Amino acid sequence: xxxxxxxxxxxxxxxxxxxxxxxxxxxxxxxxxxxxxxxxxxxxxxxxxxxxxxxxxxxxxxxxxxxxxxxxxxxxxxxxxxxxxxxxxxxxxxxxxxxxxxxxxxxxxxxxxxxxxxxx
Amino acid sequence: xxxxxxxxxxxxxxxxxxxxxxxxxxxxxxxxxxxxxxxxxxxxxxxxxxxxxxxxxxxxxxxxxxxxxxxxxxxxxxxxxxxxxxxxxxxxxxxxxxxxxxxxxxx
Numbered sequence: 001x002x003x004x005x006x007x008x009x010x011x012x013x014x015x016x017x018x019x020x021x022x023x024x025x026x027x028x029x030x031x032x033x034x035x036x037x038x039x040x041x042x043x044x045x046x047x048x049x050x051x052x053x054x055x056x057x058x059x060x061x062x063x064x065x066x067x068x069x070x071x072x073x074x075x076x077x078x079x080x081x082x083x084x085x086x087x088x089x090x091x092x093x094x095x096x097x098x099x100x101x102x103x104x105x106x107x108x109x110x111x112x113x114x115x116x117x118x119x120x
Numbered sequence: 121x122x123x124x125x126x127x128x129x130x131x132x133x134x135x136x137x138x139x140x141x142x143x144x145x146x147x148x149x150x151x152x153x154x155x156x157x158x159x160x161x162x163x164x165x166x167x168x169x170x171x172x173x174x175x176x177x178x179x180x181x182x183x184x185x186x187x188x189x190x191x192x193x194x195x196x197x198x199x200x201x202x203x204x205x206x207x208x209x210x211x212x213x214x215x216x217x218x219x220x221x222x223x224x225x226x227x
Contacts, residue, residue, distance in 0.1 A: 035216075037164075045156075045164065045207055045218040061215035062121075095163055104211050106154035108175065110163035 002026040004096050004111035011117045012086050019082040020114045022096030029077040030054040033099030035107050036070060036081045038092040046092075050099060051079060059103070086118045122146050122210050126219035132227040139195040141222045143208035146189075152212035153191045155184055158221075159204045167206075168193065198224070 007021040022034065036048040049060035051070045058070050064083075072079045079096060094114045097107035123146035133139050143153065151171035156164040166175045168184035171191060181196045195202055203226055208219040 044221045045158075045209070047209070047216040047218065059214050063215075097163075103214065103216075104152055106166055106169040106209070106211055108166050108169075110165075113163055 002098065002109045004098060004109055006094075006096060006111040006114045009115040009117070011119065013120055014087055014118055016086050016118075017082060017084045018086060018116050019080055020094050020096075020116070022079045022081070022111050024077045024079070024098070027098070030074060031101060033101070033103060033105070034070075034072070034079045035097045035099050036068075037095045037097055037107075039095070039113075040089070040092040043092075048081070048094075050103065053079065083116070086116075088118050090116065091118045092116060121215055122149060122213055122217055124208055124210055124217050124219040126206075126208055126222050128222060129220060130223040130225065132225045133198050134227045135198055135200060137198045137227075139198055139202075139224060141193045141206055141208075141224075143186075143191045143193070143219050144189055145191075145210055148188045149210040149212040151187050152210055153184075153186065154209045154211060155182075155193045156207045156209065157202075157204045158207065164207065195224075200226075 003025045005023045010018050030053045033050045035050045051058045053072045069082045096111040098109040125144045127142050153171045155168040158164040172184045183194045185192050206222045
């Protein structure tokens, strides 16, 4: 069955960077978009961007353009999300989530989430 | 960006009640509307996709309707396992915005 396993919790200082990984299994990695969604403590869900594993093409919410980079390594079925210039309001649980074969499809499987804490 | 507005933001209901949550889009999204359930400390779970399609494994007491800018999630005969937060999300146009969520609590 489909599994998305994310890397563990991280603590960073403001201004630093963080990279979260998401290893997929149980399906053909290149067939499905991978999305990133975050959730600040006690808040709602915020969509960040997606990557198409087959080509590496990405699409980000304007809010994250230039500060978030999503990449993939097809040889190990893993997607990475890096956030640069971290601020305290980047403290959140970050989820990877499998999409469909195009951007219109919903996300149907989610990783367990990775808590990123930004604090001095 | 397309704004998604859910109502109510919270509600209290009893087991066996019928619950309706509304989601409105700031412009047409046709039927590219999905519903998710989230319990505390857990990742969201897909319930309904493209407005009215029930995701596999989701109980039939959940149903979705609507098109264009107005959508509804209905839970018939609320069960103890249904007390959670519910989010709508449009997948028509990037960024794929979520509603602010509706918390369903026990009355």
